Amino acid sequence: MSGEVVGRALDRAPAAARLGFGAIVGLLVAGLLATVTAAVAIGPVPLPAHRVWQIIFAQIVGGEGDWSAAQANIVLMLRLPRVLLAAMVGAGLAAVGVTMQAVVRNPMADPYILGISSGASVGAVSVLGLGWLAFAGVFAVSLGAFAGAMLALLIVYLVAHAGGTISPLRLVLAGMACSYTLSGLTSLIVLTSPDRELARQAMEWILGSLAGASWSDLGVPAAVLALGTGLLLLRARALNALMVGDETAATLGIEVTQVRRTLFLLASLLTGVMVAVSGAIGFVGLVIPHIVRMLVGTDHRRVLPVAVLGGAIFLIWVDVGARMLFAPVELPVGVITALIGGPFFVYMLATQRVRRKESLS
């Protein structure tokens, strides 16, 4: 008899979950399209939404329309690449946040917990302050940031990888130690530089900004994002098991050390690329995963896709805020993620607790 009860609960649950999940993904995809449209339309020169798509469509299939070259320029050269970059960075950071929280089994983890952003900052500030990598031209800062991120990755990996295994605790501690050291190095370079502008430039870079994005910035992040999230999705079951515990994962047939190493490298690569193009935009990677789990539960096969879409939408809107709220002055997008994300997260936590209490009573 009791078997029948659970039978019904189970038969209903996956169907309901699948329907709910499908509906959520559908809504988010529609939301993402609407968000991209709105974000391209909004600006000092507002454009109607249909005009945005007419211009994009005409650019793809060819053809002319009754819009000015200036309007086409605003859509195609200024706003669209920036909006797309925001979407990719938001998606990437959210996916990495989800992964990191499972890999180190710590809800406080974010993409930067392993020192990647500090490494990137050192790289970027070295380029800005010391003039390294001048041969790379406009890409010098990104290249420096990526090199710094990979340096941090290498240090953390070597420190955490003791005795053939990687423990979550060692990863976090190695990441923290590396973070502090590299942040100190960044401060040292900034403070001892004769260039007074450097402090402001460094600050802006460290807080993260999507300003000035162009099509040439999009290729590498797009490729890495597609590849990275694809591979993460393939490991979703392993992420579930790792979240329960290393011994449990091992007894469920997961090669724990090998999987953790792969996930760590994948997450670091994704973070490194995102940080290189936009600076260390905070909070997306911490908050989006939690909000997503509140919506769809803990199973990573649901969490990852929803986080990718949610992160993209979130960062596009935050970037709209960054360019519009104090226009014509532009804020670093990281300032807004913190100012909006923090209170919103507190609100989510508060309501979540109420709901939990209700469901228990």
Add this chain to the structure above:
Amino acid sequence: MTLAAQDVSYAVEGRALIDRVTLELRPGEFLGLVGPNGSGKSSLLRTLYRVLKPQGGVVRLDRSDLWALPARHAAQRLAVVAQERMGEFDFTVAEIVMMGRTPHKRDFEPETDEDRRIVRTSLAEVGMAGMAERAFMTLSGGEKQRVLMARALAQGTDVLILDEPTNHLDIRYQLELMGLVKRLGLTTLAALHDLNLAAQYCDRLVMLEAGKVVAAGAPQEVLTAERIREVYGVDVRIGRTASGHIGLEFLPL
């Protein structure tokens, strides 16, 4: 299918946690691993479920070296209920039990009706049938233990390793769980604290002291007054229970 340890040793900083342990599980038997705290029960089990790699000796699952198998293959034949403090997460009971199907799934292979049927029957076996959609974190210790048992059953293996499976359980569920293990007829190795429970349900016992096997055999052969006094440091009166098992009454020395 049987699991066997031959001369398995594991030491930490020169101190032997387990010292040349040899034991073999016979097909279908319920083997109890007993011994006082720190005698190496959990460490021995860990070498058998691929968490502590033995520094000496070999663990065999049938004819293969367990530690040379891919983790996934091992997990298709060997299920474990370990004593692990779990991270904070919001999985449902059904999701936890479904994880038992992990070793049978390729990356991104969806769950089938068969998987869901297995999860259902596993939950029903441990008396948690109505709890599938509950959040695992909100369960009591005993309920959690039964869910983990259901996950091990969902793995569909011939061999089962249990580390103190009756910890945190009320007496009723202790008996139910031991009865379930017995009834399933899987080849089972369980570390057990409670000697009376071990005597009542296990076909054979292996007793560890300081990482070494000091006795192996039928419960009444292993649990003698003399040996318990030596190994556990307590006096014991041994009688027969109404159901015909040996019963132990412990007394301070």
